[in-house]
Amino acid sequence: MKTRILLIEDDENITELVRYNLERADYEVDSTADGEDGLMRASEKTPDIILLDWMLPNLSGLEICRRLRRDSDTANVPIIMLTARADEPDRIRGLETGADDYVTKPFSPKELIARIQAVLRRVRPALAGAQLSFEDITLDNVSHRVTRGDKQIHLGPTEYRLLRHFMENPGRVFSREQLLDSVWGHDVYVEPRTVDVHIRRLRKAMNVDGLPDYIRTVRSAGYALDSRR
Structure with a gap:
């Protein structure tokens, strides 16, 4: 239906x-x-x-x-x-x-x-639907598995939530504060720079074997999931 x-x-x-x-x-x-x-x-x-x-x-x-x-x-x-x-x-x-x-x-x-x-x-x-897709990345909300092409990607809980948030809003730029609210929650105090640490971890896990980096850093604005360079 x-x-x-x-x-x-x-x-x-x-x-x-x-x-x-x-x-x-x-x-x-x-x-x-x-x-x-x-x-x-x-x-x-x-x-x-x-x-x-x-x-x-x-x-x-x-x-x-x-x-x-x-x-x-x-x-x-x-x-x-x-x-x-x-x-x-x-x-x-x-x-x-x-x-x-x-x-x-x-x-x-x-x-x-x-x-x-x-x-x-x-x-x-x-x-x-249970799956999110962006370019060659697939995220399964039921099994909590992430794959890129035919390779399974292992992510920590915070990196998983970050990626899911980006894949739910492709192309949209989020500030550190917006990511803290959406991924960590309003009731948790975390330093904004903590976002940068987890973005680096997410990039390291996702961009294996020299694959393109789809997480775009927007100077003075934040981050976005975007295949355009």
Whole structure:
């Protein structure tokens, strides 16, 4: 059964772009430009994930998000907000309202699909599949095995979590602080430079026999998993 996505977006061009690319990626897409209609559709046939525009006429994305979280039928449905608001306070408002992630406009279809897959892996692993792949790297979430080509890679627990986080968000640059929050957790105090140590260990384990290094260091910004050089 295909993963069902409800898109609530009033921009026809964005709706057409998102629908085309998601259907090509084998998702089922239901779309509406009206917030009230979106709430009704979500309640009548619960989607697997909702893509929600922040700036909708009549009823804002934030209010729709609040109502979805109050409704027992949709309280646990993952929500990704689509927004032109890139400022940190706005992003925090969206997350505090109940969104699971946000994508800033303009966005690439590949980034959106990667975010959808990442959110589904976090909240509904059965929908996203047990394996992650990037280039010649495969990570199995069930067996906790990592392979590169036909060679098994042995990683420590922290390096495994780092790689999984990168593979869930390919191409996205993460600062040391963001990696600490996502991989180590909010309640654990670790020096930011500790991230560098584990990145080096991960690189050493992954880049055996002179294989390409896909972990890109972005000066003054952080790290990303990226095959482009």
